[in-house]
Amino acid sequence: MEIKVLADNNTYIDQYFLGEPAVSYYIEADGCRILFDTGYSPAFISNASKMGVELEAITHLVFSHGHNDHTRGFCWLAEKNDLRNVEIIAHPGCFDEKTDETGLDIGSPLTEDEVRRTGKYRPSASPYFITGNCVFLGEIPQKNDFETRKQIGTRKIRGVKERDYVMDDSALALKTDQGLFIVTGCSHSGICNITEYAMEVCGERRIAGILGGFHLFDTDSRLERTIDYLGKLNVKAFYPCHCVSFKAKAKMNEVLPVEEVGVGLSIVL
Template identity: 30%
Template sequence: MPCTDFDIRILVDNRVDDGLIQEHGFSVWIEASGQRILFDTGQGTALGHNAKQLGCDLGRTDMLVLSHGHYDHSGAVSHVVGIAPSSRMFCHSNAFLPRYSIRPGEAPRLLSMPFSDGKAFLHVSDSRITWVTGPRMVAPDVGVSGPIARLHPLEDTGGPFFLDPEGRHPDPIRDDMSLWIAGERGLIIITGCCHSGLINTVEQIRTRSGIERVFAIIGGFHLLNASPQRLEATCSAIRAWNPEIVIPCHCTGDTAEALLIETLGSRVIPGYAGLKLSSSRLPDAVKTGLRSAALPPGAAERRS
């Protein structure tokens, strides 16, 4: 039976609703199949405040799922481990690798999970940690993709990512994974940064879940540096999947978001911390429009 009752709330994003803390990061609170799931934790500054403001009790977290090991998705792990001591953790072992962004003429920029947050895993019993190596169900109607096969010729990781500060070893970000809910109206797919590519990600989830219909896609699509050809291929794929709702967040990029809106119209709802999607109602933005966010200029295009 598909999941008939779910609530999804964006807790951390580059854009925010009134009264929330803006942060270059991403986190989503999910209630589905009797489980309270925290997907990513942002950089660490915004999560606790925003969760409290939105009525999401992080102390009742049943599962913490990390999409990958970048600082803007894993910066509050230690906080969650501390206040939800019985929660289960799902991530790939590569999430703890050292990682860098290296651009010409710039010093290497550290992107790794903060040390204190990685160290927090040492205090979690082995029985509570699942090292995700492939697609698996984490609840009756909720699954995680595990590593995504890189099949589409136009999709790459979306940036100059390396495993060393000298730039000798490219980082394929193999730990990148997404989450899905099997809903009555089709798949609800939640991505972190989608470094594997949105086409690769959605197609693998459709295949592994056995569900072709896509109802909603939510998250960062990491199309900031995408070529026009990749953007067009992505829009074409989304048109073919024909989802009812697309919510681009975090690292999607203004150019890509504008093209998605041009392609799909009102089905595209720019994401922001505070936005809610549930089985009982569409996001607030459908009825009220996206509220003005306290964003510094260009924040939605910040590089990672």
């Protein structure tokens, strides 16, 4: 299994990739070429080209959730590539209209109908096994009392606006010889909830690593309980990025094996 970071807030010095506050990862596993999220702009396409990643050869496209910093780059991907044979996997609510508390559009520019016309759309709120060793987790249940979902603006369902708790937030779990490797976008569901559910779905308690946004910003009790939970799992490596503050990373690094993340990072298991 190999994962390459195509889009992230950070870039590595002297490598001259493009950075943006967004997420896109390229994953090779079990003969599949999976693109996980598409960032906010065509930056991930430029980075992929420099890294030798052939996006025209992807077999699967997975969306972690429907916010535009994870989906907007799809517009440029679809312009440049024929995606008719690509499986596009997401939670059924991924392409709902979404706005923040000020009314600003923060959702995907895509509609569900557009996605269906572009590729082989596979919406799933339940775990969906892409291969025997790679599963899209679907809707994440709450497993921990310190990780209750928070409202982020509103979503529109059949013309009616309602509070958005980002129920479409999901992740990938990959089985390896060293345990599970979990890939997440923003972890609006809670990174510990995601990890616990991944272990339940896969029947595996060993965690080789976790990559992605953990949506942790404050050095508060939630962060403390998150660190305590993750510390007890003896995870081999953490790759917090995107929506994790420096203060949160620094606090995690005191007791957890935290690695630096930036565009150009390659993880091989």
